[in-house]
Amino acid sequence: MEWSERMNEAINYIEAHIEEKINHLAVAEIACCSLSRFQRMFYFVTDVTLAEYVRCRRMSLAANDLLNSDIKIIELAQKYNYESPEAFTRAFQTFHGVPPTITRKLGIYTDYPRISFQIKINGGNFNLNMKSLVHIEEHSNDRVVSFFVNCKAPESAAGDLLRDWAINNLSDYTARRCIE
Structure with a gap:
């Protein structure tokens, strides 16, 4: 089974159990990895933690419940595992x-759609005939400078790019002179 399929199966489990206390370990097992690895991977790919995703989905579904039914706030709090109606309301x-x-009266809410994982790669010529010849790291500003040049004349093109960059970005004349 492919990585994206395993991650989608984990999301299916979360969505099927969204009204319950989510067993994060079971979610990680479905994805065929440890809990810590799953949490790191999930955050890396989605930019939200697993717990935050579950909370956002519950809040989105709660708004949907408010708009499409006569459910009471206390019942929503219980449905989505909040300790009190006040905690749920906050x-x-x-x-x-x-x-x-206000959501019930005016329909104002934030939708948080379900996540799904897909891998899509288009084309096969990304950076074709391009080669990174110069890589500069500036540790004081945490900036990385890379030059990609056409491979027909890579050395001279990289040298020209490096020289131009040094003149425009280095304030130390001695360092600039070494590159020129």
Whole structure:
């Protein structure tokens, strides 16, 4: 099974159990990795933690429940595993920017759609005939400079790019003179 399929199966488990306490270890097992690795991978790919994803999905579904049913706030709090209606209301207002009553009356809410994983690679000539010849790291500014040049005359093109970069970016004349 491919990585994206395993991750989608983990999301399917989360969505199927969204109204329950999510067993993060079971989610990681579905993805065929340890819990710590799954959490790191999930955050790296989605830019949200697993717990944050679950919370956002619950809040989005709670807004949907408010708009499409007559469910009471206390019932929503219980449905989505909040300890009290007050805790649920605080979390709801923090996420949506309005309390649940306003969402019900005016339909104002923030949608957080379900995540799905896909890998898509287009073409096969990315950076074709290009080669990184110069790589400069500036540790004081944490900036990396790379030059990609046409391989027909890489040395002279890289040298020209390096010289131009040095003249425009180095304030130390001695360092610039060594490159020129």
